[in-house]
Structures are given as C-alpha cells and as structure tokens.
Amino acid sequence: MGLTRSPHTRTTALIVGVVFLTALILGPAAVSGAGKAKLDPALCAPGRNTFTLAIDNAFFPLPVGRRWVFAGREQGESLGLQITVLNATEGFFRGAKSVTTRVVEEHEWADTNGNGRIDRREEPIEISRNYFAQNQDGTVCYFGEVVDIYEGGTVVSHEGSWRADARGNAPGIYMPARPRVGMTFQQEIAPGIAEDEATIIASGVRTKVPAGTFTQTIKTRDRNPLDGSTGTKLYARGVGLIVDGAVKLIRY
Numbered sequence: 108m109g110l111t112r113s114p115h116t117r118t119t120a121l122i123v124g125v126v127f128l129t130a131l132i133l134g135p136a137a138v139s140g141a142g143k144a145k146l147d148p149a150l151c152a153p154g155r156n157t158f159t160l161a162i163d164n165a166f167f168p169l170p171v172g173r174r175w176v177f178a179g180r181e182q183g184e185s186l187g188l189q190i191t192v193l194n195a196t197e198g199f200f201r202g203a204k205s206v207t208t209r210v211v212e213e214h215e216w217a218d219t220n221g222n223g224r225i226d227r228r229e230e231p232i233e234i235s236r237n238y239f240a241q242n243q244d245g246t247v248c249y250f251g252e253v254v255d256i257y258e259g260g261t262v263v264s265h266e267g268s269w270r271a272d273a274r275g276n277a278p279g280i281y282m283p284a285r286p287r288v289g290m291t292f293q294q295e296i297a298p299g300i301a302e303d304e305a306t307i308i309a310s311g312v313r314t315k316v317p318a319g320t321f322t323q324t325i326k327t328r329d330r331n332p333l334d335g336s337t338g339t340k341l342y343a344r345g346v347g348l349i350v351d352g353a354v355k356l357i358r359y
Contacts, residue, residue: 146292151248151278153204153271158240160196160209164247166325166342167282169209169239175347178223178317179354186232187218187225188354197238199250199272206278208238208250223357231257238271245284249294251276251301269297279303286325294329305329305340314341316355321346 149155162169169192177188195210215232216225234257238250250271256264271278280292288307295301309326323344330337341350349356 144287144290146280146283146290148277148280148293148296150244150246151242151280153200153206153278156242156248158206158208158242158248160207160240162209162239162241162247164241164245164282164284165344167247167347168345169211169247169347171209173359175359176223176357177348177351177354178218178221178357179352181353185218185221186354187216187223187229188351189214189216189225190348193236197236197250199238199270199278206240206250208240211237211239213237230260231255233257235267239281242284246280247282249279249281251295251297267301269295269301271296273297299333302332303329304332308339312341314343314349316349316357318349318356318358321349324349 171192171194173192175190177186177190179186191212191214193210193212197208197210199206199208213233213235214225215234217230217232218224219229220226233254235252235254237252239247240250241247251269252267254265254267255262256266269276275298277296279294279296281294283290283292286307288310291304291306293302293304295303305327307325308328310324311322312324312326313320313322314324315321321341321343325342327340327342328337329340338352339350340348340352343349346356346359
C-alpha cells in the first residue's frame with residue numbers, strides 16, 4: 108500500500124473533519140481554495156507518541172477481517188486488487204520506542220475474466236504486507252511493507268520493501284487525523300527506496316463505483332519523487348479506499 112501507485116506498487120486514505128462539513132454545505136472543495144500545509148513527520152515518531160491497533164479512522168478503518176475488492180483495466184490488462192486486514196501484527200523498534208502494528212495484505216493479480224475473484228491460473232502481479240498503527244490523536248502511521256513482485260507465478264523482486272526501524276528510515280503519515288484540502292504529508296520515509304507523499308486535493312466529490320455511489324469522499328494526489336510518477340485515490344467515509352487509479356471498488 109505504499110498505499111502512490113507505480114507499475115508494481117500500490118498503497119491505501121484520509122479523514123475529514125471541518126473540511127468535509129464545509130463540502131456538504133458548499134459543494135466539493137478544491138485544492139485551489141484551501142490553505143496549504145505540510146505535516147510534521149514527528150506525528151508518527153516512536154517514543155513521542157502512543158499507538159493503538161484499534162484503527163478507526165473514518166476514511167481508513169482497518170478492523171480485523173475487513174476486505175475490499177477492486178477491478179479495472181490498466182494498459183490493456185484486466186486487474187484485480189484485494190486488500191485484507193489480517194489478524195496478525197508486526198513489531199517495530201525496541202524498548203521505549205516499541206510499536207506493534209496491524210498487518211494489511213494487498214494482493215494484485217491478472218484478473219483475466221474481470222470477476223474480482225482469484226481464479227485458477229490467474230497469476231499474481233504483486234503481494235505485499237503493510238504495517239499500520241494509529242497514534243493518540245487519530246493519525247494513521249505507516250511503518251513499511253514487504254513486497255513480493257511476480258512474473259510467471261514466481262517472485263522476481265522485492266522492490267519497494269522497507270521498514271521504519273531500518274537505519275535512516277522513519278514511520279510516515281498515512282492518514283491525518285484532521286485533514287484539510289491542500290494538506291501534504293510524506294507517507295513513506297525510506298530515502299532512495301520509498302518516499303511517496305500525498306496531497307488532499309478535494310473533498311465531497313460524488314463518486315460512483317460498482318460497489319455504490321458515495322458523496323462523503325476525500326480525493327488525494329499521490330506522488331513518487333523517486334521516479335516522478337503520480338496518481339489519484341478516492342476514499343469514502345466509513346468505507347475506506349474506493350478508487351485507486353484504474354481500479355474501482357466492486358465489493359467490501
């Protein structure tokens with residue numbers, strides 16, 4: 108989920124407070140009309156915050172057992188994406204800085220028949236395990252991911268894998284607790300490996316996907332400064348991710 112999309116990497120979101128209420132009254136908000144701010148990564152610094160596995164962020168809820176399924180086409184290929192919150196945890200750092208994170212699996216595959224199910228002979232493209240925890244003010248923090256990239260059913264690379272407790276790295280801000288349109292935050296802090304950042308560019312955008320129509324939404328623009336690639340995502344209140352580039356939510 109290293110939640111900006113690259114050809115092989117997909118990451119997963121944001122909460123709304125006052126901005127969302129304003130959008131309901133005045134209509135969809137756009138980035139041009141809002142103040143801009145870059146959040147301090149210290150919001151997710153171990154030793155300076157307390158963390159919980161009860162991730163209940165309105166636009167990025169991660170209850171154990173929840174699953175989202177997406178389908179779409181990209182570069183002429185039918186894709187499926189399945190995101191599952193596992194009943195599993197992963198520890199980071201040690202001593203006073205120790206943090207326990209929730210494991211979220213992303214499984215992207217060549218969905219040749221477009222039914223949103225992993226059928227026999229449909230090969231994986233990428234499978235990753237992502238690590239999240241929520242701090243005391245509701246900010247969701249991202250502690251890294253382990254990535255398996257496949258070709259012909261065989262793992263050929265772990266490109267994009269990173270851990271927040273490796274030398275020179277740190278946890279990123281994945282979901283602000285009180286977002287505003289125009290707010291920017293670094294989601295991945297692994298210099299030279301994973302440096303994705305996101306900006307909230309709109310709220311309250313009415314969005315129709317196969318799983319339903321949503322009006323309580325947040326839209327982000329994601330950017331990977333390592334290769335210059337960009338993408339967009341949409342999240343719906345109480346649901347989470349509903350659009351990730353070419354793929355759209357079909358059930359949850």
